[in-house]
Amino acid sequence: MENKILLLVLFLTSSLYHNLKAQEIDNQVYFTTGFKIGEVTDKSAVILTRLCKTSKPVAVHHKRKEAPFKSPIDFDNTVPINNMEGAVEGSFGQVKIRLLSKDTLIQTKWMYVSAYKDFTIKRKFENLRPNTTYNITIEGKKEEESPTTHIKGKFTTAPSQKEAVPVLFTSSTCQYYWSYDNPTRGFKIYDSMLKLNPLFHCQTGDYVYYDKPGPMAYTVPLARHKWHAMNSWPSLMDFYKATPLYIQKDDHDLLKDDATPYSSPFGELTFEDGLSIWREQVPIMGKPYRTFRWGKDLQIWVVEGREFRSDNKIPDGKNKTIWGREQINWFKKTVQSSDATFKVLVSPTPIVGPDRPKGKFDNHSNVSFETEGTWLRQYLADQNVFVINGDRHWQYVSVDPKTGLWEFSQGPVSDTHAQGWNPDNVKPEHRFLRVKGGFLATKVYREDGVPIINFMHYDVDGKLMHDEKISAKQ
Structure with missing residues (x-):
């Protein structure tokens, strides 16, 4: 009899313990997306x-197609979102x-x-x-x-604009969830960048892809899911816990390919929906175009390329614009008033290129925006501005043959996302060309009192592939 009572007590105690633990778990919150x-x-x-x-995202279980992009095979866009990978x-x-x-x-x-x-x-x-x-x-x-x-x-906060201190920052672009190159960490470049201890990071757009499968983001909940999945990769969480971010949007993380305010909805997702989700998911307040000073020798400009642009398909002319008049006036005023040794424009899309000649009409290096592009290249060159650009799925360094303007394309976050240019097609303006994934690191420092800016292209594993050191003009 005593044994039966003891067993009953143990059973009830165990049940109570498990019930309390279940309630505790149900009553817990997590920072799973960092x-x-x-x-x-x-x-x-x-x-x-x-x-x-939940403490962890839904694990990946779909097999993937071959590169480029490696989208999931037989993904069902209608399953409950909370069952999708990365949810x-x-x-x-x-x-x-x-x-x-x-x-x-x-x-x-x-x-x-x-x-x-x-x-x-x-x-x-x-x-x-x-x-x-x-x-x-x-x-x-x-x-x-x-x-x-x-x-x-x-x-670490920025130094005052009177301090001449070394600054190193990283930048990247174009990351599709299913192009991951580390099945447990997500993307290798984030761990590679973190080893450099950057003071900040510039993400130049296409942080997620609404219009690529796994799922296609036809609704607001599906679009939000894309952010949850991307942010839950451990490599991103670890990187952004220690690295301040200046982020820009482009077309795929706003609505769909080549998006403008004149674009039709993507399923039920509208351009205004995309703007609302963007503002909700990123650490930005105020205007989408901004400038930041990092000591005596560096100032960066982070511009907006989607909200104020003309319809891509209208004829080119003096009124056709990507930046919009208000942003252009702000840019000219702030650039001309800056006394920073080095000025860097961070652009979601190319300004110098070269870009593919066929089927591209979305950026300043395309003939569809030739008028504004020609003016902008000359203006930037006259103001001694360097350009870091996103959107292109290959790495390059180009120098515009007409103006001498330098442009540095970061390439996508993984090798499986790289495509769009023949690696043997080296143009006269190319100082470096590599159709692979990776990132760019930029360092500003002084050597024997001379200010130097160093642009360094890395592969996804953090191996230096190319660098350009440029001294300040005396």
Whole structure:
């Protein structure tokens, strides 16, 4: 009899324990899609995160086609989103963010997230100190008495514009979830870039691809899923926890190929839907075109190429534009007033090229925007501006034969995403050409008192493939 009572007690205790653990798990929130540090200046930064219901994304189980792109085989676009690879369901709850330097603590109150904004939350921190490292702790909980989850990272603010300090930053473009080259980490380049300890990173568009399968993002929930899946790759999470981001959109992470405000919807997804999701998912506040100063020797311009452009298909002329009049006026004013030693334009699309001659009518190197492109190349050359561009799926260094303008194309994030140019087709303007994936690192420093800018192309494994060192004009 005593044995039966003991067994019953053990059974009830075990059941109670498992029920409590299940309730605890159900009451837990996670940071499965990480967080982003954006728009860092010498005085401010924006932090964005999202509360999640599960600790891990849905694992990849589809086989893939051959390169390029390696899209999934027999993907069913109609299955529930939470069953799709990379799915990370959001969770209601509260978030608290703390920044800690050597002698300063800045923190928010507990803030509720909303399903209306996909359980994301975004806050700008001001009154920071220049050239100062801040450790970040983000806490999350579902309810007042729920267990707390946390995630940590760090960043360093920009130096003041009077300081001549070395700056190294990275940049990349064009990443499709299914073009991953590491089945557990996601994309190799993020781990390779992190080893360089960049002070910041420029992502020049096509962060996700709404119009490639796995799924095709015909609705707002499917479009949001693309961000969840991409952000849950461990290599991206680790990189962005330690690296501030300046991000730009292009066509595929806004709506579809060659998107403009005049584009028809992609399924049920409209251009305005794309803008709304973009603003929700990235650490940006204010205008989509911005400029950032990093000490005495470097200033970058991060421009917008989709929101203000003309219809791609109308005839070229003085009124046909990619940037729009307001952005052009802002750009000219800020460039001409800058006393930075080196000026770098970060563009989502090419300005010099060369681009493919057939079927391309979307950027300043195409004849469809020849009028604005011709003016822009000459203006940038006259102002001694260098161009870093995204959108092209190959790496190159080009020097415009008419103006001498330099352009550096980063290439896509993986070798399986590289395509679109014959590697044997080396043009006179090419100083470097490689039809493979990788990234660009840019370093600004002084050698014997002389300012130098160094553009370095790397492969996905972090091997240096080409570099160009250019001294400041005396």
